[in-house]
Amino acid sequence: MSENDRRPMFAANWKMHLGPADAEAFVGRFRDLYAPRGDARVVFFPPYLSVAAFLAASGDRPDLELGVQDVHQEEGGAHTGAVSASMAAQSGALWCLAGHSERRREFGDDDELIAAKVGRILAAGLRPVLCVGETLGEREAGRLEEVLSRQLAAVLTRLSDEDRARLTYAYEPVWAIGTGRTAAPSDAAEAHGLVRSEIGRAGGVVGATILYGGSVKPGNIDELLAAPGVDGVLVGGASVDPESFAAICSSGR
Numbered sequence: 241m242s243e244n245d246r247r248p249m250f251a252a253n254w255k256m257h258l259g260p261a262d263a264e265a266f267v268g269r270f271r272d273l274y275a276p277r278g279d280a281r282v283v284f285f286p287p288y289l290s291v292a293a294f295l296a297a298s299g300d301r302p303d304l305e306l307g308v309q310d311v312h313q314e315e316g317g318a319h320t321g322a323v324s325a326s327m328a329a330q331s332g333a334l335w336c337l338a339g340h341s342e343r344r345r346e347f348g349d350d351d352e353l354i355a356a357k358v359g360r361i362l363a364a365g366l367r368p369v370l371c372v373g374e375t376l377g378e379r380e381a382g383r384l385e386e387v388l389s390r391q392l393a394a395v396l397t398r399l400s401d402e403d404r405a406r407l408t409y410a411y412e413p414v415w416a417i418g419t420g421r422t423a424a425p426s427d428a429a430e431a432h433g434l435v436r437s438e439i440g441r442a443g444g445v446v447g448a449t450i451l452y453g454g455s456v457k458p459g460n461i462d463e464l465l466a467a468p469g470v471d472g473v474l475v476g477g478a479s480v481d482p483e484s485f486a487a488i489c490s491s492g493r
């Protein structure tokens with residue numbers, strides 16, 4: 241896949257939902273609802289335990305790509321409960337999230353740790369999706385630009401030009417995640433513009449794919465995808481239901 245693939249990207253972050261049996265049932269239903277289409281990319285981020293079931297159920301549908309939600313910052317060793325980027329690659333994953341706000345908040349993934357993880361993800365040959373976004377308090381305090389700039393620079397300044405060119409991004413306002421509140425398309429467009437200019441300032445690819453995430457659903461996908469600078473979506477809650485995620489992925493068809 242080329243690095244400047246301009247097709248819209250639909251990504252499903254299942255978080256801690258859909259164990260192996262549920263993942264198999266999901267894929268069985270989803271593939272009936274969603275025929276392969278050459279003009280979109282679809283990527284699933286199941287929990288680790290469901291990776292094998294996902295692959296078994298989607299084996300003859302290479303258009304349904306696999307990613308993982310997190311990796312450890314070390315290559316291997318005595319880290320009980322953790323999974324390395326190279327193990328994820330060996331399992332068949334192509335993508336990995338980094339910096340999701342739930343990791344930042346619940347697991348203490350700070351900018352430095354996220355930068356280390358992105359380095360491992362790239363070294364393993366996976367494609368990182370670097371997630372950034374502000375809390376409501378930060379937005380209301382007028383700190384949107386500062387927060388996005390800090391989160392992006394922390395990672396981008398540690399990477400080579402070649403590695404920077406391999407990043408995909410997700411702008412996810414924390415106040416819109418799992419809340420039912422979605423950024424207005426104009427707010428999403430503004431934030432994507434800020435993300436893009438910061439990427440440029442930090443030596444990244446200004447035209448990189450930037451997903452929007454935060455309460456995306458069938459009812460708002462069209463207007464969000466139409467917002468300038470929005471290249472796709474990262475979907476949580478609405479991605480664990482095959483009907484609603486298939487409807488989202490069929491936007492524009």
Ligand code: PGA
Pocket residue numbers: 253412416417418419420453454455456474475476477478
């Ligand atoms: P949500 O989650 O769609 O449930 O708001 C999005 C995300 O966290 O990626």
